[in-house]
Amino acid sequence: MQKITAWILDVYPDETGMVIWLIDKTGRHFRTHHHWQPTLHLQVAPPDERAFAALIRQYSNHLNIKNDRKYDVFHKWQKILTIKLSSPLILDRISRQIQKNMIHSLYWQGNLDPAQMYLYENGLFCLAYCEFHLDNNNEITKIILKDDREATEFAMPPLKTINIKTAGRKTNPKHALLNDLEIEYEGQTIVLEKDEPRQMLETLDTILKNYDPDIIFSRYGDSYIFPRLDKFCQQARFPLSLNRDTGKNTSFGREHTYFTYGKIVHRAGIASLFGRLHIDQRNSFLYRESNLEGIIELARLSSIPVQKMARSSIGTAMSSMEYVVAYKNDIIIPTAKQEPEDFKSGEAHLLSDKGGLVFMPNVGFHENVSEIDFASMYPTIMVKFNISPETINCDCCPDAPTVPEIGYRICQKQKGIIPETLAPILKKRAYYKELQKKAEANNDIATYNKYYLRQNALKWILVTCFGYLGYKNARFGKIDAHESVTAYGREILLQAKDIAESEGHEFLHAIVDSLWLKHESGHHHVRHNGEFCEIRLQNLCDRISNETKIPISLEGNYKWICFVPSKMDSKIGAANRYYGCFENDTLKIRGIEARRHDTPPLINDFQLDLLAQMSKHKNVKAIQKNLPKYWQQFEDLLHNLFDGEIDVEDLVISKNLSRDPDSFAVETHTAIAAKEMLGRGMKVGAGDQVQYIITDAESEDRTSRVRCFGHMDADWAYDAKKYGELLIRSFTSLFSCFGYDDEYMLKWYKDWINKNYENLHRHKRLELSHGPKQMEGRLLPQRQN
DNA sequence: TTCAACCACTT
DNA sequence: ACCCTTGGTTGAA
Numbered sequence: 001m002q003k004i005t006a007w008i009l010d011v012y013p014d015e016t017g018m019v020i021w022l023i024d025k026t027g028r029h030f031r032t033h034h035h036w037q038p039t040l041h042l043q044v045a046p047p048d049e050r051a052f053a054a055l056i057r058q059y060s061n062h063l064n065i066k067n068d069r070k071y072d073v074f075h076k077w078q079k080i081l082t083i084k085l086s087s088p089l090i091l092d093r094i095s096r097q098i099q100k101n102m103i104h105s106l107y108w109q110g111n112l113d114p115a116q117m118y119l120y121e122n123g124l125f126c127l128a129y130c131e132f133h134l135d136n137n138n139e140i141t142k143i144i145l146k147d148d149r150e151a152t153e154f155a156m157p158p159l160k161t162i163n164i165k166t167a168g169r170k171t172n173p174k175h176a177l178l179n180d181l182e183i184e185y186e187g188q189t190i191v192l193e194k195d196e197p198r199q200m201l202e203t204l205d206t207i208l209k210n211y212d213p214d215i216i217f218s219r220y221g222d223s224y225i226f227p228r229l230d231k232f233c234q235q236a237r238f239p240l241s242l243n244r245d246t247g248k249n250t251s252f253g254r255e256h257t258y259f260t261y262g263k264i265v266h267r268a269g270i271a272s273l274f275g276r277l278h279i280d281q282r283n284s285f286l287y288r289e290s291n292l293e294g295i296i297e298l299a300r301l302s303s304i305p306v307q308k309m310a311r312s313s314i315g316t317a318m319s320s321m322e323y324v325v326a327y328k329n330d331i332i333i334p335t336a337k338q339e340p341e342d343f344k345s346g347e348a349h350l351l352s353d354k355g356g357l358v359f360m361p362n363v364g365f366h367e368n369v370s371e372i373d374f375a376s377m378y379p380t381i382m383v384k385f386n387i388s389p390e391t392i393n394c395d396c397c398p399d400a401p402t403v404p405e406i407g408y409r410i411c412q413k414q415k416g417i418i419p420e421t422l423a424p425i426l427k428k429r430a431y432y433k434e435l436q437k438k439a440e441a442n443n444d445i446a447t448y449n450k451y452y453l454r455q456n457a458l459k460w461i462l463v464t465c466f467g468y469l470g471y472k473n474a475r476f477g478k479i480d481a482h483e484s485v486t487a488y489g490r491e492i493l494l495q496a497k498d499i500a501e502s503e504g505h506e507f508l509h510a511i512v513d514s515l516w517l518k519h520e521s522g523h524h525h526v527r528h529n530g531e532f533c534e535i536r537l538q539n540l541c542d543r544i545s546n547e548t549k550i551p552i553s554l555e556g557n558y559k560w561i562c563f564v565p566s567k568m569d570s571k572i573g574a575a576n577r578y579y580g581c582f583e584n585d586t587l588k589i590r591g592i593e594a595r596r597h598d599t600p601p602l603i604n605d606f607q608l609d610l611l612a613q614m615s616k617h618k619n620v621k622a623i624q625k626n627l628p629k630y631w632q633q634f635e636d637l638l639h640n641l642f643d644g645e646i647d648v649e650d651l652v653i654s655k656n657l658s659r660d661p662d663s664f665a666v667e668t669h670t671a672i673a674a675k676e677m678l679g680r681g682m683k684v685g686a687g688d689q690v691q692y693i694i695t696d697a698e699s700e701d702r703t704s705r706v707r708c709f710g711h712m713d714a715d716w717a718y719d720a721k722k723y724g725e726l727l728i729r730s731f732t733s734l735f736s737c738f739g740y741d742d743e744y745m746l747k748w749y750k751d752w753i754n755k756n757y758e759n760l761h762r763h764k765r766l767e768l769s770h771g772p773k774q775m776e777g778r779l780l781p782q783r784q785n
Numbered sequence: 786t787t788c789a790a791c792c793a794c795t796t
Numbered sequence: 797a798c799c800c801t802t803g804g805t806t807g808a809a
Contacts, residue, residue, distance in 0.1 A: 313797080315798070464798075466798095466799080467798040468798065468799095469799095511796075512796080566802080577795090577802090590795080590796075591796075591802090595794095596795075597794085655794095656793075658792065658793070664792085665790080665792090666790075666792070666805075667807085668791080668805065668806070671792090
């Protein structure tokens with residue numbers, strides 16, 4: 001027998017169990033194997049008995065079935081069949097077959113990834129430090145975990161990394177011809193030339209064999225580099241050593257598009273390696289947000305293997321963390337959500353259907369305002385009030401306290417699966433934030449970054465876990481739990497408002513988890529009375545935190561803040577559109593043009609420039625005094641626009657395609673630009689970004705309304721009038737409360753055009769002062785073949 | 786000119 | 797493989 005103490009690098013199934021790659025303190029790696037059989041649970045309904053018999057017949061040698069009992073999520077003792085499969089490789093097939101042919105039956109643990117299932121069952125995770133007992137065939141006989149996924153300090157193995165990317169272009173090269181490849185490792189860069197494919201493969205192979213990296217980072221490795229390399233290898237019959245496991249070939253997953261945070265995201269198919277990790281930095285939300293630190297943090301918490309974690313959505317990580325808890329508590333996981341929404345009376349529905357509480361702010365400018373924010377309000381509510389699908393209206397606590405307004409009971413006896421999942425995450429994040437602060441104070445940038453990245457990854461779990469509660473496909477989701485959270489949220493916000501008012505603060509505005517309070521008039525500057533204010537606010541926050549049990553803290557004191565009026569009704573504010581300036585002259589901007597990614601650079605820069613100037617003013621009077629100056633800047637820019645002096649790249653509008661170009665019902669600018677690109681042989685689809693210039697917004701001929709950026713040639717010019725309107729809109733967003741509202745501005749605009757550009761025909765195209773710039777990198781190249 | 790459907794985006 | 801709202805545009809009535 002042999003003992004190795006090492007980290008788990010990667011896990012994947014084979015015929016008889018799991019292949020487990022280890023890496024030790026010195027960076028040595030080992031391929032080991034652990035015999036393992038996956039388990040499913042089933043409760044066969046009478047109509048499905050024939051289908052079940054057929055399944056047993058078909059897989060007679062592969063299924064080991066016994067009668068069993070298990071608790072389900074609702075703590076019901078279920079009489080079930082436990083089915084052991086002979087090999088993890090048939091798990092997917094059998095799981096699908098049960099789901100398809102046995103629709104009346106109850107079925108648990110279906111559609112789980114075998115590697116994750118193995119890790120859940122053994123309480124393990126990738127990058128866990130363990131002691132492994134091996135026999136002479138490298139077969140694992142015992143694993144002793146010497147690590148804890150909830151630990152905030154954990155050791156990491158020494159990982160050798162290498163970077164592969166295409167030379168030159170920064171854009172997605174999926175349409176492009178093959179480019180040179182750049183390989184970076186140990187501080188050196190090697191360029192592999194595209195003209196010598198054989199040479200390219202041989203050099204890369206040598207590097208892989210000699211340097212033997214643990215992680216390959218790439219840009220567009222999933223969609224481009226790895227598929228091309230694979231094709232080359234096949235053509236040249238060259239066995240490239242991408243995989244450490246010599247028996248395996250690179251696996252290419254299916255590409256897919258999905259909806260998240262209100263937009264379609266395109267995810268290229270995963271190119272995953274065996275025994276070595278490939279992370280495509282451009283196909284990983286998590287990498288972009290929180291680097292390898294965040295990927296590893298979540299891989300440890302969720303038991304999702306690192307390569308898959310890198311490409312997973314936050315929702316997937318959240319689900320997997322719930323499964324970890326379920327396995328730990330020996331609770332079986334339903335294959336699909338089965339619990340229908342509880343019956344509700346009309347009235348209850350009306351009350352509970354509301355989301356977060358939002359007030360209507362008094363529009364316009366306010367001075368001497370402080371903002372206080374609840375930290376992670378919704379997840380904290382879930383943990384503090386034990387809100388989980390199975391804790392709502394449980395059978396065991398008929399006299400339990402109820403949720404405000406909607407009256408659901410919440411279980412007092414059993415801790416819910418969601419609170420149990422979230423509690424350690426909240427705790428861990430708070431701890432990381434503390435360490436981050438400490439490192440900042442010590443000017444220790446490396447440590448600061450490490451903890452910033454980790455807490456940021458956890459933040460994403462916390463901001464999405466609430467939405468996931470009500471998501472109809474989530475296995476542990478239930479809309480009632482969702483509603484309970486917002487009900488508590490509303491009550492807590494109102495409670496905070498009452499406390500603030502009782503302490504003599506003037507309530508100004510509140511959105512879900514933030515409150516804006518005004519200080520009594522008489523102190524023109526918070527600074528003037530600063531210290532007194534700080535203490536009063538600190539006391540207020542302490543009192544609210546104590547009474548509501550949700551921590552709240554001071555976000556900052558505003559010199560001035562402006563709540564932008566709604567376009568629908570200028571009397572009331574659009575709840576989430578505001579901008580303000582803190583005492584230290586930093587700005588907070590929400591909802592207005594400069595915050596939107598589809599605002600062209602010209603407009604964006606103009607608005608931000610105005611705001612930067614305004615941030616120097618200490619009160620509203622000073623802003624008002626400078627209005628003529630701002631107006632002049634606005635009018636000058638408008639003249640520039642009409643005189644054709646603006647570079648086209650400052651007018652580019654970028655939008656995400658919500659669907660494939662041909663399936664748009666309305667010919668929006670986005671749809672027109674996408675179709676133009678399609679016509680030029682470029683591959684654009686849902687989730688891709690299109691960039692275009694408005695050339696003639698009012699044209700009868702739809703195709704002339706916009707041009708996709710990159711194909712603007714000298715025959716085309718931008719539509720100054722239209723961009724003028726966008727410019728005006730960005731101006732009114734800032735100054736409508738001074739009388740520069742839409743109505744006034746649009747009338748002024750009409751007169752201004754008549755006066756200054758009366759010879760400008762409505763559809764006249766302007767000459768460009770400089771030809772369109774073809775910017776390297778922003779230009780989408782023609783697709784090959 | 787009006788308005789419903791559609792689309793993109795933010796919190 | 798998430799909730800809903802606001803604001804703007806399109807194109808037919």
